[in-house]
Amino acid sequence: MSNASPGTTGVPRIALNPIQWMASDDGWLDPSKAPEREQLLSLVKQAGFDSVMAEVPADWTVQRYQAVLDEVGLAPAPGYFVCRSDGRDGTENDVVASAGAIARQHAELGMTQIGLGLGMGKDMPRVAHPAQAYDADPSRVEAVTTLIGRIADAMVAEGVRPNLHPHVGTWIETEEEGRAVLDALPDSQLGFLPDTGHLAWAGSDVGKFVKDYAERIPFVHVKDCRLSVAAQGREQGWGYQQTVLSGLWVEPGRGELDLKGIIDKLPSTFDGWLMVEVDRPDIADCYESAVESARWMHATFR
Template sequence: MSRIAANPIPYWASAGKTREVFDEAFADFHAIGFTAVKADVPTGMTPPEYRAWIGGYGLSPSLSLFNSPFDDSVTVAGEVEKARRFADEQTALGLDRTMISSMAVPERLDRPAVGAAFDEGRLTRAIDMCGEVCRALAAGGLRPLHHSHVGGVFETEYEITRLLDDLGPDVIGFGPDTGHLRWAGIDPAAFLRRYADRLGGIHIKDVFPDHLEGATLSYREATASKRLWAEPGLGVVDFDAVLAAIPASYDGDFMIEVDEPSVESKLESHEMSYAWARRALADRVTQ
């Protein structure tokens, strides 16, 4: 059975990835009832040390993310080497898959969700580079799953489908984010149905409608407004349709992710999200 997992991104996004910040997040997750957390091993810590650390809070590692801009600011050789190290770390935690994503392309952070400064050549080069990284991850024991993310080179429906269709299921699977898809104008449920046979992970994320149409804010401004990301069930993502599109054979976790809570308390945000997940996923998860 799958688990309800949590991503501590709202804890570290502004405060930094310190021991104290993660301790706060892990303590909150344990108090709420989560048993799995996105696996991010801090610099200077070994996988066994990390596993023991989160285990002290009753948590075990869940699906992580390999991130690269996949643009001309990095090289294929450099990203492949990074992928090999990442695979060694993640498999040492007992994981067999990872999400893979592009984010933080400057012009797309300035004008998010519209495919700003599209360039066919850049897209082709990014697909080729991503393919090489996926093969390195697979050789290291991890199944790569494309993770949709506004602000990256694979942002729009055309770009994501090009990536998935050009590389094919033998090279890359599917690990979507429902909120990022919806922000980019893509129907998450329809997209899930299209690539259901490649689904290996999912981020459960909701969005408010405020910045979805004709928005002029940058990525960071929209996030900081607290009217972009929503706790599941409060926004406009049709989760009934999303869950209906997920095959009964799905064996991955359901990871809750609210980058910037709509309420002041991070603890309250995760309590709300967990309560929703317990109701919505009652027949799909172990908790």
């Protein structure tokens, strides 16, 4: 299976996951805050993006979703599956079944890749103690890896490969934990979806991490942040939400990450997606946040 869907060799595709419209006042995400789906997709296109993260609404068919994308003029980019199990809580079979269903939707959309991360709830220990490898447990990582292997088997059977997404606040948070999972499973079964912001917040050398697994990366979540806020949060014991509310996330190019240097670690032939995510916009107007994100991305990577 190819690491990326066919595109123009060496020219990445720029996409948006429009989560800035979902940012809530408590430093979390609330999908109900976003405009209705057709309007949201239209705003993404008007802001300057040609691709959007694939996410079929629960009450829509894949055909309806594809028709709206076609009408607006957007192409789907790989979506995301959340594994809400630690591999030993008894829900593993249900999680695998859900993963297979999401993979079938992606296959119907012509996608061959999808993101895969662990769930994150407000009451989870690592949300209270983010980016610190809190309560690290190799046996838990082993159980999660086994479950991810089962999820991967179910997805690959549908023609869609999952790609591991280490995420602050979850049980696969750090570079060490991410590498453990990636090294345990073959690239035919599991790729790598780096998120520049989450990896940096968790203390990773993001450029080296990307370079080491570059051939397994079909898309990247491009997220900028203020590392100074992350450091202050660790020093003062802030939780995930307080760190976010203190100004952690910003539009690409407005923060403290060397995003171009990180992306330059990908192969020169990379033609996958660079997917912008702004979990909480620094520019107050969500549409203007998306416009500025598109402008900077096209100027920097095209």
